[in-house]
Amino acid sequence: MKLKLLGEFLIFVVFGFVLIFGIDFIPPPPSGLKNYFVCQGVRQTGAINLVSSIYLGYRAFDTLGETIVLILVVSGIVMLLEKKDKE
Amino acid sequence: MKESEIVSVISRKLVPYILIFGLYLISYGHLSPGGGFQGGVVLASGIILLALARGTDSAQKLFPEKNLRIVEAKAFFLFLFMGIGGLVAGGYFLQNFLPLGKAGEVPSAGFIFFLNLIIGLKVSAGISLICFYLLKGE
Numbered sequence: 127m128k129l130k131l132l133g134e135f136l137i138f139v140v141f142g143f144v145l146i147f148g149i150d151f152i153p154p155p156p157s158g159l160k161n162y163f164v165c166q167g168v169r170q171t172g173a174i175n176l177v178s179s180i181y182l183g184y185r186a187f188d189t190l191g192e193t194i195v196l197i198l199v200v201s202g203i204v205m206l207l208e209k210k211d212k213e
Numbered sequence: 214m215k216e217s218e219i220v221s222v223i224s225r226k227l228v229p230y231i232l233i234f235g236l237y238l239i240s241y242g243h244l245s246p247g248g249g250f251q252g253g254v255v256l257a258s259g260i261i262l263l264a265l266a267r268g269t270d271s272a273q274k275l276f277p278e279k280n281l282r283i284v285e286a287k288a289f290f291l292f293l294f295m296g297i298g299g300l301v302a303g304g305y306f307l308q309n310f311l312p313l314g315k316a317g318e319v320p321s322a323g324f325i326f327f328l329n330l331i332i333g334l335k336v337s338a339g340i341s342l343i344c345f346y347l348l349k350g351e
Contacts, residue, residue: 172313172322173243181248182325186307189328190292192250193335197289200339204282207346 216267224266231259239333243322249329253336260341269348278345281338288335295324295331 163184167176171183181189238252264272299308314321 168316171309171325172316173325174317175243175245175248177246178243178248178325178329179322182243182328183309186296186328189332190296190307193289193292193332196336196339197285200285200342203343203346207349 220266224262228259228263231262232256235259235333235337239329240319240326242329242333243325244317244319249332250336252329253333254340256333256337257340257344260337261344264341264344264348269345273345276341278342281342281345284334284338285342288331288338291331292328292335295328298324 163176167179168174171179173179235252235256238247238255239249242248260276296307299310300306302310309323311323313323
């Protein structure tokens with residue numbers, strides 16, 4: 127029992143150390159891309175809302191994938207529940 | 214299930230405003246917080262409120278299941294065609310081929326407005342279709 131508690135405590139310490147190390151000592155990601163979006167986003171896509179200028183302008187292909195996910199979910203649910211109706 | 218007068222009246226009065234708010238979120242998606250996904254969910258919540266308060270059968274008189282299915286499938290192909298339009302205009306896939314206009318006005322930002330509209334319709338049709346099916350299973 128005591129040994130198990132000690133093991134859990136050790137796991138907490140290790141993960142806490144990893145988290146604190148990750149927050150404190152890893153340098154922040156380069157901000158060049160962020161500056162590029164903030165400076166050029168409105169001019170290049172024409173949308174004031176930078177979020178929508180990114181997810182429909184620069185990353186529109188990603189949004190296409192999200193719509194595929196949604197259509198798959200809907201067709202899966204229709205398939206599962208329609209079968210139940212006919213029985 | 215016995216119908217409650219209060220729930221029925223309040224929902225019927227509230228649903229049009231919810232639908233208008235959803236359309237506002239969609240059509241101002243490139244100017245203010247919001248956009249296709251959020252506005253589509255608000256539209257769907259209006260339809261679901263109607264279905265919960267009045268039953269799925271009377272909700273399907275206004276929003277027939279067949280039409281929702283058609284919107285859900287066709288909106289995806291519309292999205293693809295908007296992407297292919299960029300190729301036709303001589304650029305890359307999903308290029309903004311419409312004129313950008315003046316930033317800050319409602320008809321601006323080229324095809325971002327239309328993509329928001331398509332995504333909003335698609336999300337609202339999909340989510341209300343899911344809820345129709347789940348409510349029917351009771």
